[in-house]
Amino acid sequence: MDRTELARRILERLDEITGRSESVPEERLEETVFRRLDQAGKIVSAIQKYLPKRVTDKILANPEGVKVEGERRQVTVLFGDMSGFTSMSETMDPEQVVEVINKYFDTMVDIAERYGGHIDKFMGDALMVLFGAPVAHEDDPLRACLAAIEMLEAMDRFSVELKMDLAMSIGLNTGEVVALNVGSKGRMEYSVIGDGVNLAARLEKVATARQCVIGENTYRQVKGKIKLKKLKPVMVKGKS
Known part of the structure; x- marks a missing residue:
């Protein structure tokens, strides 16, 4: 030829x-x-x-075979939110807002990925990270907790460096979710859905600044491995 x-x-x-x-x-x-x-x-x-390597490899190997199909997985979901920045950003130049938020995300993404986490999405100045999807490890709950601790410490250093009163709150939960490629014919994304995701988001709302609140399932898998403090029982929406 x-x-x-x-x-x-x-x-x-x-x-x-x-x-x-x-x-x-x-x-x-x-x-x-x-x-x-x-x-x-x-x-x-x-x-x-925008997509984890495992997902892109699958698409490249068989472009015609990409389907909106789900699989049940045991995943630890982390929700992290930066407090104090939204109101502060109203008095800042747009360029400064972009610089701060991108530096913040660069730091948090680096920490999450070093512990094997996958960035699911960014939401304003908040982020959602998955430990256990698309790639699972035996110690995903512990990895998520260690990442959360390091994120809180990094946020404190970040606040001092910028001379801004910033802090972070984190919610963690471990449970069964459905991982899937979801979206329309024109645009899809890899994500997870389920009660375990919702609970992680609600625990983040319970957490105060500079605090990480973990769910009972996560607690059972990491107790004795990291230092934990028992909190008073709280009622979260959708749970009795």
Whole structure:
């Protein structure tokens, strides 16, 4: 097979994958193939910023096989929220708001990923992190707790560095959730849903500044491994 025929076959395969057809004269075949491959590489790099590697690998291996299907998993969900910044941001320049919020997220993402967490989403100045999906570890509850402790410590240093009265509150819960690719035909994202997720979010609302509140399931799996303090019973919405 000569170079021209090889280039034509590669271009045909790219057309099949992307659903795009491009009529190219023979003298421009190789140039077009290199351009399309470069574009494909940039697209893959962009996708990998939004989806975990395990998910992107699955999509690349079988693009036609991507489905909105779920699987039940045992996951520890972390919700973290920065307090004090929303009201403060109203008096700041937009550029300064962007600088602070991005530096905050850079720090928290680095901590979460070092403990094997997956960033599910950012919500204003809050974030949601998964430990156990899409990749599971035997000690995911402990990993989540250690990440939370380090996040609180990093937030205190961050506040001193910026000379701002900022703090963080965290809620953690371990439970069964449904992990799935969810969305529309035009846009999908990997996430988890279920009561375990809702409880983690509600525990974050219970937590005060510089505090991490964990659910009973998480407590049972980490007791004796980290220092814990028992809190008074609290009622959270949807739980009796």
